[in-house]
């Protein structure tokens with residue numbers, strides 16, 4: 001198998017782990033920075049170049065496109081698809097997962113429970129907006145991904161007014177979502193690959209004020225969950241259109257709520273928490289896509 005990983009740097013933990021796993025399975029691997037890939041269209045068949053050199057044919061692509069280069073990166077993913085190369089997550093799934101409103105719409109439409117959420121183009125009557133999701137505290141989330149954290153907790157109407165004003169004046173679209181308090185509720189992440197969940201972790205918020213519970217770098221711990229949650233996580237990934245995904249949900253009693261689906265999950269924290277090799281099943285899925293694309297014929301090793 002010849003595998004192409006689209007990633008800004010070969011040294012990134014997850015990129016490195018995927019390449020390592022694939023090589024152990026006998027694959028040839030190249031890591032390409034998506035913004036250095038050139039796409040050609042025109043008289044000849046569509047082609048791909050990298051630093052002026054024509055790319056040799058590859059069997060499968062694993063895109064790990066950073067949000068900062070999303071538009072160009074997804075065009076590259078589409079170009080590979082156009083050439084008939086299977087991609088482990090397609091451009092559409094990645095785009096949907098990074099548009100929070102679109103992802104929530106699709107989840108809800110397919111019966112996956114999501115936290116009460118409203119989206120509006122202007123703040124309008126704040127109290128009304130907040131009442132719709134059940135009162136403060138609420139979360140304000142930027143609609144499209146950014147490099148910086150795009151989620152704010154507002155504990156009062158006043159703080160929400162200030163936050164909304166700032167965010168709207170910067171030209172961002174946003175949504176307002178019920179803040180699901182975590183007392184007994186667990187903040188869970190499932191790593192979905194194909195039809196299976198290969199890891200479950202709980203994210204332990206740091207003690208303190210609400211805001212601190214959102215800080216990145218929360219502690220991860222491997223956990224067991226009821227079987228029904230496996231099916232829910234797999235369904236959430238499928239609905240968003242992803243083959244590999246990290247599905248985040250809050251397990252509020254018998255009513256779990258999915259609030260985020262990520263298309264390029266990082267393996268570092270997940271592997272550390274579970275002690276498992278999580279790159280291998282992803283490479284296994286890539287091999288499966290190659291088999292499906294070649295109609296069951298065995299791809300060259």
Ligand SMILES: Nc1ncnc2c1ncn2[C@@H]1O[C@H](COP(=O)(O)OP(=O)(O)O)[C@@H](O)[C@H]1O
Nearest residue numbers: 115149150151177178179180181187214259260
């Ligand atoms: N509705 C919610 N209620 C409580 N906590 C939430 C809710 N939605 C998200 N969070 C917390 O905020 C964090 C960031 O939210 P998320 O929607 O995943 O945004 P992003 O990953 O784009 O920054 C989550 O990891 C979770 O811990």
Ligand SMILES: [Mg+2]
Nearest residue numbers: 248260261262
């Ligand atoms: Mg998230």
